[in-house]
Amino acid sequence: MSAIAVVGLESAAVSEWILGLDLDARGPLRFTRAGNGKSNLTYLVTDAAGQRWILRRAPVGPRLASAHDVARECRVLRALESTAVPAPAVLAFTNDAEVSEAPLLLLAFVDGQVPGEVGLDPAACSRLTEALIASLARVHDVDLRATGLDDLAPHTPYAARQLKRWRRQWEASRTRDLPAVERLADRLEAAVPEQRELALVHGDYHLLNVIAAPGGETIRAIVDWELCTLGDPLADLGGLLAYWPQDADARAWTVPIQRAAGFPPPAKVAELYAAATGRDLDALGFWHALGLWKVAIICEGVRRRALDDERNAARTGIPPAHAVEDLIARAEVLL
Structure with a gap:
């Protein structure tokens, strides 16, 4: 049976690579786009016996230097x-140009729900918030x-690195021209607050990037x-709040659910984090604003x-132009 064409993959070559791994995979393999796909492209791989895996690659076409680094994600x-x-297990990685034009990362399939994509009752929202923190x-x-990640990034002040990048x-x-983005950056x-510690930072932690x-x-x-x-851990909390479900009247592109569904307000999320870690949250307003600024730039990207290249579009479509302006406006009131 011939492989079915799928955006971003040479299905026949990728199938041969996966079938050659020690996974007991049985052909033919089927590839379908999975997740929202707003950044790296993600595929669900299913074999003839119903076994499932997840495959990741960078977006097709030109991309920004150092962005969408699948090898780094693998490390x-x-x-x-x-x-x-909790993270998916790495099963294989390849940068063989005969398999794919871009490096590929094969991950174990994790069964569960992506909270940003399903409806949850109020009790589940409360439990999920505690689990997220x-x-x-x-x-x-x-x-x-101990993990060998000490040299993953420079140990210089994280906020300055983020603003520059x-x-x-x-x-x-x-x-387009949007002066408000630069004004907020200034x-x-x-x-910028004083950096007090250096920790592993996920960099994009929110309801669409967890399986519960x-x-x-x-x-x-x-x-x-x-x-x-590597950076200030409050950056992740600020980023989580930047994506946090908004009131019913908010025009939020970032997470397609509303706080009315049962999620607590941002102040409660911060309180849970402080209780779990003992960290001082005095600088959280800065990191929340920085998170919104970054999400606005990600949205534009x-x-x-x-x-x-329309092949990079997520199944939910292209975010509206006003999403960037909305995010910047939300950030401005935090500083």
Whole structure:
């Protein structure tokens, strides 16, 4: 049976690679797009016996330097196998050009629910919020030396690195002039807090990047580690709040659910994190604003990649232009 064409993959070559691994995979293999696919492309791989795996690769077409690094994601996930952090197991990695034009990462399939994509009752939302914070605390507790991740990124102040990097990202990916983005960057630069510790930072921790048990009691896997780095752990909490479900009247592109569904307000999320980690949250307003600024730039990058090559568009479509302005407006009131 001939392989069915799928965006971003040479199905026949990739099938041959997977079938040659020690996975007891049985052909033919079927590849379908999975997840929202706003950044790296993700595929569900199913074999003739119904076994499932997850495959990751960078977006098709041109991409920004250092972005969408699947090899880096592979390194982080392998390092996390010895920790308490819930993450999918790495099964194989290849950068063989005869298999794929871009490196491929094959992961174990984790059964569960992506909270941002399913309806949850209020009790499940409460349990899930506590599980999210418990899992985030585990990320920030990772021993960098023991896992070999101590050299994953520079040990210089994280906020300055983020501002420099994401200013470049904005210039490289913007689709129009939007002075408010630069004005907010200037305000952030002037408000950078002192960095007190260095920890593993997921870099994109939110409801669409975790797989939870159906009742929300536990997080079975944290996914999408391509932005993982070393930095201030409050950056992850600020990022989580930047994506946190909004009131019913908010025009939020980031997570397609509303706080009315049962999720607690941001202040409660912060309170749970403080209780779980004992960390001082005085600088959280800065990191929340920085998180919103980054999400706005990510949103613009998603738009740019989809407009440049429609094969990169997520199944939920291209985010609207106003999403960037909305995110910047939300950040401005936090500084």
